[in-house]
Amino acid sequence: MALLEIRDLSVSFRTESGAVRALDGVSLDVPRGKTVGLVGESGSGKSVTSLAIMGLLPRPPARLEGGSIKLDGRELTTLDERGLRQVRGRHIGMIFQEPMTSLNPVFTVGFQIMEALRAHRRMSRGEARTRAIALLDRVGIPAARERIDAYPHQLSGGMRQRVMIAIALAGEPELLIADEPTTALDVTIQAQILDLLADLQRDLGMSVLLITHDLGVVAGHVHEVFVMYAGKIVEHAPTASLFAEPLHPYTRGLLESVPRYVGNRGKSRLRTIPGTVPDLAHLPRGCRFIERCGYAGPDCGFEHPPLLPFDEGREAACIHVARVRATPILPEAAS
Numbered sequence: 103m104a105l106l107e108i109r110d111l112s113v114s115f116r117t118e119s120g121a122v123r124a125l126d127g128v129s130l131d132v133p134r135g136k137t138v139g140l141v142g143e144s145g146s147g148k149s150v151t152s153l154a155i156m157g158l159l160p161r162p163p164a165r166l167e168g169g170s171i172k173l174d175g176r177e178l179t180t181l182d183e184r185g186l187r188q189v190r191g192r193h194i195g196m197i198f199q200e201p202m203t204s205l206n207p208v209f210t211v212g213f214q215i216m217e218a219l220r221a222h223r224r225m226s227r228g229e230a231r232t233r234a235i236a237l238l239d240r241v242g243i244p245a246a247r248e249r250i251d252a253y254p255h256q257l258s259g260g261m262r263q264r265v266m267i268a269i270a271l272a273g274e275p276e277l278l279i280a281d282e283p284t285t286a287l288d289v290t291i292q293a294q295i296l297d298l299l300a301d302l303q304r305d306l307g308m309s310v311l312l313i314t315h316d317l318g319v320v321a322g323h324v325h326e327v328f329v330m331y332a333g334k335i336v337e338h339a340p341t342a343s344l345f346a347e348p349l350h351p352y353t354r355g356l357l358e359s360v361p362r363y364v365g366n367r368g369k370s371r372l373r374t375i376p377g378t379v380p381d382l383a384h385l386p387r388g389c390r391f392i393e394r395c396g397y398a399g400p401d402c403g404f405e406h407p408p409l410l411p412f413d414e415g416r417e418a419a420c421i422h423v424a425r426v427r428a429t430p431i432l433p434e435a436a437s
Contacts, residue, residue: 103175105309106155106277111169113154116162122382124150125168126333129334129409132277132400136302137310139320139341141356142330145379148313151237151330152281158195175278189258192222196272199282201262205254211238211265212250212259215272222273237268242298259293268300271306278303281313296323317353321345326415332380332390335409341414349418351426352397358431369376389420397422 113125117302125147132138140148153159154170157178171178173193190196198204206214215234219225225233231250239247239265254262263283270278278301284292300323303310312324320327320341327344329337329352337350355375377394386392388403395402400414401421408420420426 105134105174106130106132106172106311107172108151108155109170109172110153111151111171112167113159114165114167116165119383121165121400121406124231124333124382125154128169128330128333128335130328130335130338132309133325134276134309135303135307136325137312137323139327139332140311140313141317141320141327142313143315143379145332145382146328146330147333148315149281152196152279152311152313155279156190156194157181169414191218191270191275193273193275194277194279195273195275196279196285197263197266197270197281199285201259201266202254205262207254210251210253211257211262212252215265215268218269218272233272234268237271238265241265241268241271241302241365242294243268246386259287260294263287263291263295264289264298267295269301271302272384274306275308277309277311279311279313282315283312283321284314292319299323316360317345317356321411328362329356332385333382334390334406334419335417336419337417338409343413343416346431346433347427349412349416349423349426350391350420351397351422352391354426354429354431355394397425 109129111125111128114121114122116122125236128151140151142148166179173189178189205211212231215237216227216230219230219233235246235250238250243249243261243264247370257265283299284295287295296319299310302308314320324341326338326340328335330349331352331374337344337348337353344353345357348357358373359375361372375394380386380393382391389398389406392398392402407419407421409417412423
């Protein structure tokens, strides 16, 4: 049994034009001690999924229309607010997208870590401070004994993100959700944060759900990938299989949008996916990717295809998988 099991999760939001379904029958698993990637463009439903897991969706306007979210066999969708508070932090930790808006600017980072520790662990203030210093040191903050009394604005973006990781680890959770943890960081710091998460996952035996819009971020850092588009999972595969041979046109488009260097004098033609994620209030008929897909035909306009198994451990929601597989992956070198 996986640590996190989501089955047929559907979430809608009430708007002026009526109810809009942001998640439509989403199912995914996060195995124990593994890192799973959830990938898709902005507006695909990734962050809504993470907030639903944490029980942080605003109600109203959000409404859980159906489905199940189980953590270690415990159903989370039926918990009241008190029950959810016991799960957050203690069993599920979360790193939010932008640490500058997630950290309180009027309190030191040490105070904020200590508050998390005392909320989930029975500790005196002195014990919490000692543990907070150890956590800062564990996530790679230099001179942790001095930095513990710093305010968020006194730290760099990379250090603030490390503080957010320390807070998420304070309750020693079984599951860590990292929602776009490298947003607004330069590539060097991005690599450091991803390597840190990989080290923590391995050393602590946590399960990690890594949410990102960039397939390049998950390469080498996750065991398997779920690709989301317009509120639905459209592909699921082990990471190596997905990068070697994507089955869905959207996944192929994401891969081909990653810049590549192809030689000393060669240039890589950067391909893009035309158009944007559709308005969830006005979805196209049939497959949700039909208006942006180079493989689409008249048979794609009847219904959105279900997620079906193909090879071992692989699933895709497309009726043209054979054609997608027959197409070379890498973009051609341009002279």
